[in-house]
Amino acid sequence: MNNNYSLKTMMNRPERLAPGHRMCAGCGATIGVRAVLRGLHEGDRAVIGNATGCLEVSSYMYPYTAWEDSYIHNAFENAGATLSGVETAYKVLKRRGKLGEGEQFKFITFGGDGGTYDIGFQSLSGAMERGHDMVYVCYDNGAYMNTGIQRSSATPMYADTTTTPAGKVSAGKVQYRKDLSAIIAEHYVPYVAQTTFTRDFRDLHRKAETAIYTEGPAFLNIMTPCPRGWRYETSRIMEICRLAVETCYWPLFEVVEGKWILNYQPKNKLPIEDFLRPQGRFKHLFKPGNEELIGRFQEEVDKRWEDLLYRCSRT
C-alpha cells in the first residue's frame, strides 16, 4: 500500500459496515471503523468483536445487523477476552481439520475508551499479554458517550463532562489523560499504533492493514471525535483532527516490535488553544482569568511530546 497509495482505491474497497446503522451523523467512531475494515484484503474473512458502547447498540439492533462479517458483542469490559476465545477456537478448529485449509479468518475487536482504557483494561491487557493473533481497536472519543458524556481516563484535562462539570468552583476534569498506547506498547506486543483522520486517511489505512496482517496481538488507538460530546460543528471533524495532530495533543506514531517510530512531526507546532477553542467542552477555559489553566494544559502536552520524541529517538 505504501508505494502507490490512493485514497480513491481504498474508498472503492467493499464496505463491511453496511449503511442503515443508527450512529449519529458525523460520528467519528463510524468513520474509524469503516476505515479499519478497509485494511482487510478482499476475500479474507473476519470475526469482528465489540465492547458495549455506542457502536454496538447502534450497529446490531435485533433483528438487524450492519456487519457484513461475523460479529460478536458480549459485554462492556471483556472485548479482549471474548475475541481471544474466538481466536483460540479458530486455532484449534483449524488444527483439527474442522475448517477448510484455505479458510483464512482475521480477528478485530472495537471498543470505545470506556470499554478499553477503563472497565475493559484488564481484559485487554490479558489478551495482549497472552499473544492472541488479533487486533484491538480503541475508538477513543474521550468520554463515556453512550451513557451521556461522562469522564473516562481518556478524557482530556479540564474537559467539561457530565461527571466533571465545569462550575463555579470547578474547571472540569482534574487529571490529564492516561497514555494507553504507551501502556500497551509496554506489553511488548508486535504492533501498536496511534492515529486519527488525516486528509488522505493514509496513516489510518496503512496502520489498520499493518495491524491486521501482523501476526500476534496488535493495538490501534484511533482518536475519533464525537460532535455531541466535544460540542463542535459536525462538519469540522477533519479540522479538529488536524489540530489535535498539529498541536501534538494526539501525535501519530507506531511501535513496531518495540521500536518507537514518529510518523509525523509538525513543522510549526501549534499552541494547544487552537485545538481547545473550537470545542464547547473547553469553553470555560477561555473565560478571563483562566489563562493559567491553558498554560498548564500546554505544559502537559509539551512534556508528553518530549517524552515521545525521546522514545522515538532511541535506536
Place this chain on the structure above:
Amino acid sequence: MNHTDKNCKTIQMTSREIRDRMSGNEAVAYAIRQIDPDVMPAFPITPSTEIPQMVSTYIANGEIGTEFIPVESEHSAMSAAIGAEAAGARTITATSSAGLALMWEELLLAASNRLPVVLALVNRTLSGPININCDHSDGMGARDTGWIQIYAENNQEAYDNYIQAFPIAEDPRVHLPVMICQDGFITSHAVENISLLEDDAVKRFVGQYEPEEFLLNPGRPVSVGPYAVSDYSMEAKKGQEDAMERAGSVILETAERFCRMSGRKYGFFEEYRMEDAEYVLLLMGSAAGTAKAAVDQLRQQGIRAGVLKLRVFRPFPAAELAEAIRRCGCRALAILDRCESYNGVGGPLGSEVTQALYRAKVYTETVNYIYGLAGRDFTVEHVFGIVDELRDVADGKVLPPDHKYIGLRS
C-alpha cells in the same frame, strides 16, 4: 418424574468397567481427557484449581488436543468461553466460589446466547469471611442465571454427570450451558473408589459438537449478542425458559442412554428408602451420604425415615418432587439448605420445595434447616436430631421451626 423403569443391569453394557480410585477433581479431569474438548479458558481458585492443572498436564503430554487459555480472571474465563463456543468450539471451564461470582454477568450471557458451555463447579462458600470450604452459596447464587445445574453426591456422580452434560447442553432442543456441581474438598479432594468408562465409549456417547450457527462458518457470517429493544427482549427470555423446560426430558433421555452404557441409573433425584418414609430429608450433594447412613440406623430402630437427594436443581423438578413426597405418605419433611438466602425465612431449597408442595397441594409439615455453611461438619447425629424433631412436629408436640441452623457453636 419418570424414573427409568428398565433395570439397566440386565442390559448389556456398552462400556467395560474400569475400577480405580481417585478424587472428584481427578474424576472430572479424567472425563475431560476422554472427551477432549476444543477450548478451556480457566483461572485457578481453590478447590477447583486441580482441574485446569490436570488438563494442562494432559495437554503438555500430548494426551489431548484442547487449547487452554490461561486467562487473567474468571470474568475473562467465561468471556473467552462465550467467544470460543460462539465460534463453534466445544468449550469448558472450571471454577469455585468467588470465581463463579465474578463470572456472574457472563453466566447470564452464556445462557441468553444459548451457548452450551460446560462448567465444572466445585462448590465453595462465598466470602466473607473468606473461607475455602464447601457450601452451596456459589451455585445457589447463580441459580437464576439460566444454567442447567446438576449436583453430585460423590466422585462417581461427578464423573457420570460430567459426561452427560455435553449431550444435554448441545441438544438442539436445549442449547443451554450446564454446571456440573460437586462439594469442595468433601468430594473434590477425597479419594474414593470409582468405576470409569472406556475412552471410546465416552467419545461415542458425547459425540461431535455440530452447532447450527457459528462465527467461523465460512460464507455464512452470523452476528451474536444483539441489542434488543422491549419489542423483542421478552421473547428471547421466554425462549430461554422454554428451553429450560425442554431440558427436563432431555436430561432423562440422556440418563437412560448413559444407563445403557454404564449400568448406572440417574434421574432428577434419588429416592433412598422412601417407599414408606414418614420422615424425609431432602438435600443435595455429599451430605446425602451422611443422611443415608443415618437413615439406615434409624430404620434398624423401626423409624421410617428416607432421603430424597436432589440431583437436578435447574430445571427444578417441582411436580416430580411433590409427587414423590405425596407417594411415600411423608408426615414431616426436612428441607436442608447448604446455603443462606438472607431473606429472613430460609434457604433457596426451602423456598422452592415448599412452593412445589403447595402448588401440588401436598400439605405435609416442613422444616427448613441450614447446615454445613463454610465447611461446618454435618454428621449422622445431626440427622438423628432432625428426625427427632420431625417426629415431634408430626405428632403435634412442637410447632415446626421455620428456619433452623444445624451445628452452630453455642
